Amino acid sequence: MKVTRLVDHVLDTDVLVIGGGAAGCFAAVKAAAQGARVILADKGRVGRSGCSPFAAGAINICLPEDDPEAWLEEIVVRGEYLNDQEWVRLQLEKAYPLAMELQAWGKERGLVILEEDQQGRLRRRKARGNINTLTAMINALPMMDTLRRKAREKQVSMVERVMVTHLVKDGERVAGAVGIGTRTGELFLFRAGAVVLTAGGCGFKAYFIGHQNLTGEGQLMAYRAGAKLRNLDQAMSNTTARDFDIHGLSLMVGSGGRFINAAGEEFMYRYDPQLGSRARLTRLVIGMAMEVEAGRGPIYLDLSPVGSEDRALLQKLLPEGFRAFARLGLDPFSRPVEWMPAFEGTLVHGGGIHIDTRCATGLPGLYAAGDATCSPVHGTWSITGLNLTFAFLSGAIAGEQAAGEALAAGQPPGGGEDLPRQVEIAARELTAPLRRSGGVEPDQVVSDLLGALIPYPVAYLRSEEALTVALQQVERVRDHCLSMLTARDAHGLVKVFEVRSMICLAELVLRSVLFRQESRGFVFRKDFPLTDNVHWLKWVMVGKGERGPEVEAVEFPTPYLPPPREVYSPR
Numbered sequence: 001m002k003v004t005r006l007v008d009h010v011l012d013t014d015v016l017v018i019g020g021g022a023a024g025c026f027a028a029v030k031a032a033a034q035g036a037r038v039i040l041a042d043k044g045r046v047g048r049s050g051c052s053p054f055a056a057g058a059i060n061i062c063l064p065e066d067d068p069e070a071w072l073e074e075i076v077v078r079g080e081y082l083n084d085q086e087w088v089r090l091q092l093e094k095a096y097p098l099a100m101e102l103q104a105w106g107k108e109r110g111l112v113i114l115e116e117d118q119q120g121r122l123r124r125r126k127a128r129g130n131i132n133t134l135t136a137m138i139n140a141l142p143m144m145d146t147l148r149r150k151a152r153e154k155q156v157s158m159v160e161r162v163m164v165t166h167l168v169k170d171g172e173r174v175a176g177a178v179g180i181g182t183r184t185g186e187l188f189l190f191r192a193g194a195v196v197l198t199a200g201g202c203g204f205k206a207y208f209i210g211h212q213n214l215t216g217e218g219q220l221m222a223y224r225a226g227a228k229l230r231n232l233d234q235a236m237s238n239t240t241a242r243d244f245d246i247h248g249l250s251l252m253v254g255s256g257g258r259f260i261n262a263a264g265e266e267f268m269y270r271y272d273p274q275l276g277s278r279a280r281l282t283r284l285v286i287g288m289a290m291e292v293e294a295g296r297g298p299i300y301l302d303l304s305p306v307g308s309e310d311r312a313l314l315q316k317l318l319p320e321g322f323r324a325f326a327r328l329g330l331d332p333f334s335r336p337v338e339w340m341p342a343f344e345g346t347l348v349h350g351g352g353i354h355i356d357t358r359c360a361t362g363l364p365g366l367y368a369a370g371d372a373t374c375s376p377v378h379g380t381w382s383i384t385g386l387n388l389t390f391a392f393l394s395g396a397i398a399g400e401q402a403a404g405e406a407l408a409a410g411q412p413p414g415g416g417e418d419l420p421r422q423v424e425i426a427a428r429e430l431t432a433p434l435r436r437s438g439g440v441e442p443d444q445v446v447s448d449l450l451g452a453l454i455p456y457p458v459a460y461l462r463s464e465e466a467l468t469v470a471l472q473q474v475e476r477v478r479d480h481c482l483s484m485l486t487a488r489d490a491h492g493l494v495k496v497f498e499v500r501s502m503i504c505l506a507e508l509v510l511r512s513v514l515f516r517q518e519s520r521g522f523v524f525r526k527d528f529p530l531t532d533n534v535h536w537l538k539w540v541m542v543g544k545g546e547r548g549p550e551v552e553a554v555e556f557p558t559p560y561l562p563p564p565r566e567v568y569s570p571r
Contacts, residue, residue, distance in 0.1 A: 043217075046160060059388045111145060227368075247318065256306045367402045445502075
């Protein structure tokens with residue numbers, strides 16, 4: 001059987017990068033700088049899909065004049081000790097030069113990426129979660145325009161509007177991938193010396209701005225190929241306006257915005273006496289849920305305390321949100337806006353592919369960076385802007401490592417004798433929904449999944465009973481719908497495989513949350529209300545077993561800041 005009979009396009013390269021956000025672009029640029037041939041594949045348009053264009057104006061960069069030990073302590077303590085401390089130190093040491101390199105690329109093109117004051121220093125402030133650290137301000141769209149142009153300059157080949165769905169192997173080694181054109185339905189085979197997954201996490205098409213095309217294909221591909229996923233128990237939420245999706249909360253509260261309840265009280269000091277409305281997300285979403293459960297809802301964001309200079313800056317850094325306000329005829333600085341938690345799943349910090357400090361996944365030939373990974377710097381969600389900095393750094397490291405591995409092999413990519421069989425399996429899976437009639441429409445499945453995942457007793461104020469019911473609902477969707485999903489065209493096929501990813505990751509998230517029998521980070525368990533550093537200071541890992549998902553708790557090193565070995569109320 002010839003591979004060319006099964007696919008429409010066969011593309012060979014040294015390094016294949018899957019996902020065109022900040023991590024993917026950095027990976028592609030750095031791999032190309034090593035002399036590797038690079039293909040950058042994206043489900044949408046490189047630089048305009050995924051989380052990166054909606055970076056919300058915030059990035060955490062430790063400057064040379066900052067105290068890295070104080071920053072490490074704050075990140076680890078506020079990450080509730082689940083952080084990979086080696087990654088924290090690495091990011092504190094290596095992120096600033098990368099950020100300055102990106103700033104210089106932008107200035108060469110007349111673009112402002114990092115905001116500076118009149119003396120040329122980075123503009124920084126205390127935003128969501130900051131106590132001793134500071135958050136810098138970044139313009140997301142100029143950032144992504146610059147990275148796209150830099151990748152072009154480095155002769156990176158961009159294959160856009162192709163949804164990559166299957167990894168292929170040469171023995172145990174990942175040797176490429178298969179995907180489908182989102183508009184044409186054409187099948188693509190990429191053969192590569194090494195692969196970097198940077199396609200983000202899974203937002204489950206829930207109610208948050210800009211994440212509707214992030215459905216976890218990269219995470220599912222890695223899991224199916226044999227990689228471990230880590231910290232899916234920390235599947236996360238942000239917060240947003242009740243009547244329309246919006247972002248930029250961190251800078252809004254960092255500029256003086258505050259959360260009030262129905263009685264007009266700034267209630268968050270009940271749940272975080274030190275920071276109040278600037279509480280980190282883990283405290284904020286649980287505090288909102290508790291306030292509503294106590295009968296003091298709804299919740300509002302009050303921006304009236306924000307000064308005139310900061311109002312102008314917010315409108316510059318968060319253009320999408322303020323366009324939404326304007327279209328509704330709403331001035332958020334003159335009256336409070338109803339607000340609520342918004343489930344984000346495995347995005348930003350909510351768990352993902354387990355990696356080491358080389359961005360290696362444990363599978364030869366496969367690296368991962370950015371949101372597709374377990375976001376090891378965070379632990380639980382700690383302070384604002386770490387994830388964007390991590391996207392830069394992990395992308396750069398993964399690109400360099402992948403290029404080194406591919407070039408050291410000294411031979412063109414192939415795929416091995418088993419490649420035709422793997423491609424046939426992928427091709428049959430990709431086209432099967434077109435051959436079904438009277439099946440299940442993907443949009444209905446999305447509704448059923450969100451109905452299981454986002455009720456408050458499942459997403460926030462959890463118990464074993466509620467989580468078990470939700471898992472049973474997801475299992476029913478998996479058993480009854482997964483093999484019956486139907487499509488009429490290429491666009492429908494994209495929806496089918498987005499739903500496939502969401503069903504599988506929803507199950508893995510719920511199994512991981514059920515497994516952690518304590519309250520830490522986004523896991524708040526009414527039946528296990530304490531943080532238990534004696535028994536549960538562990539990473540929750542899930543891998544693919546012969547009979548399905550296998551969940552385990554793994555101890556990990558804490559070389560720089562030993563945690564207290566005690567049981568206590570969540571902090």
